[in-house]
Amino acid sequence: MTATVATTKLRHEPIKPNIGARILNSKEELLSGELAAEIRELIESRGVLVFPQTHFTNAEQVAFTKTLGTFMPEGDGEDTYNISLDPAMGAHRDYLKGSLFWHADGTMNPLPIGYAVLTSKVLPTWGGNTEFCNTYAAYDALDDDMKARLEGLRVEHAAWRSLFYYDPEPAQEVLEGMMRIGTKNLPIVWTHRSGRKSLVLGCTADHVVGMDWVESARLLNGLRDFATSEPFHYAHEWSVGDTVMWDNSGTMHRAAPYDPACGRLLVRTKTGGEEPIQ
Numbered sequence: 001m002t003a004t005v006a007t008t009k010l011r012h013e014p015i016k017p018n019i020g021a022r023i024l025n026s027k028e029e030l031l032s033g034e035l036a037a038e039i040r041e042l043i044e045s046r047g048v049l050v051f052p053q054t055h056f057t058n059a060e061q062v063a064f065t066k067t068l069g070t071f072m073p074e075g076d077g078e079d080t081y082n083i084s085l086d087p088a089m090g091a092h093r094d095y096l097k098g099s100l101f102w103h104a105d106g107t108m109n110p111l112p113i114g115y116a117v118l119t120s121k122v123l124p125t126w127g128g129n130t131e132f133c134n135t136y137a138a139y140d141a142l143d144d145d146m147k148a149r150l151e152g153l154r155v156e157h158a159a160w161r162s163l164f165y166y167d168p169e170p171a172q173e174v175l176e177g178m179m180r181i182g183t184k185n186l187p188i189v190w191t192h193r194s195g196r197k198s199l200v201l202g203c204t205a206d207h208v209v210g211m212d213w214v215e216s217a218r219l220l221n222g223l224r225d226f227a228t229s230e231p232f233h234y235a236h237e238w239s240v241g242d243t244v245m246w247d248n249s250g251t252m253h254r255a256a257p258y259d260p261a262c263g264r265l266l267v268r269t270k271t272g273g274e275e276p277i278q
C-alpha cells in the first residue's frame with residue numbers, strides 16, 4: 001500500500017495590479033496551517049490578502065494567526081482586540097481616532113507589528129471601509145532621481161504629531177500625555193533583509209531631519225499622496241464574516257470615517273514584527 005500525502009495549495013486571484021489578493025481556500029484549509037508559507041510569500045508582494053466569508057470565531061482567528069508567525073497578544077494580555085469607536089464597546093476610542101489617518105501599526109515601538117488580521121463582526125451604517133496602500137510598490141514606482149534623493153534621509157516620528165490630525169487644539173495635558181510616548185528617528189526608506197525597499201510614512205512623521213521645514217513638509221506630503229494614490233490603493237468594503245490580513249512592514253492603512261455610535265466592530269489579532277525599521 002502506498003501512503004499518499006495530501007498537499008493543500010493556496011488558491012488566489014489578484015484584486016488590483018499592485019495590491020491585494022483574494023484567497024479562495026476553505027476555512028478548514030486556512031486553519032490547517034499548511035498554507036502558511038505560501039501566504040507569507042504572497043503577502044510580501046500583494047500587501048493585503050482578503051479571505052471572504054471565513055466567519056472566524058475569535059478562537060479560530062487566533063489559531064489562524066498563530067500559523068503565520070509569532071503570535072503577539074495585546075498589551076492587556078488578551079489575544080484579541082475589539083476595534084470600535086462605539087463608547088459601549090470599550091475604552092480605546094480616542095486612540096482609535098488616529099486610525100482614520102494613514103499609518104502603520106507600532107511605528108513608535110522597537111519592532112513594528114508583523115501581520116495584522118481583522119474579521120468583521122458588525123457593519124457600520126455608513127462609511128467604515130478599511131483602506132490600504134502598498135509601500136513596496138510605491139517605492140518601486142518612484143523615479144531614479146527621487147530614489148537617489150531619499151537615500152539616507154531620516155524622519156523624526158512622534159505620536160503627538162498624529163494627535164493634531166484629529167484634535168487640532170488639544171488641552172495641554174493631552175499633548176503632554178502624547179509626548180510621553182516619545183519620538184523615534186526612522187529612515188524614510190526601509191531596506192528589508194530581503195533587499196526589497198518600502199516607504200516609511202504616516203501620521204506620526206513630523207519632519208525630515210536637517211531639511212528646511214517647508215521642503216520637508218512638501219516632500220513628506222508628496223510621498224504620502226503618491227504612495228496612497230490609486231495604483232497602490234485598495235479599499236475593503238466589509239461584509240460580516242470577512243477576514244483581511246495585511247503585511248504591516250510594507251503597507252499603510254486607515255479607516256474611512258463612519259458613524260461612531262453605530263457599533264461597527266472588527267476583531268484584530270497580530271504577529272510580532274520580524275525586523276526593525278532600518
Ligand SMILES: [Fe+2]
Nearest residue numbers: 099104105253
Ligand atoms: Fe492601525
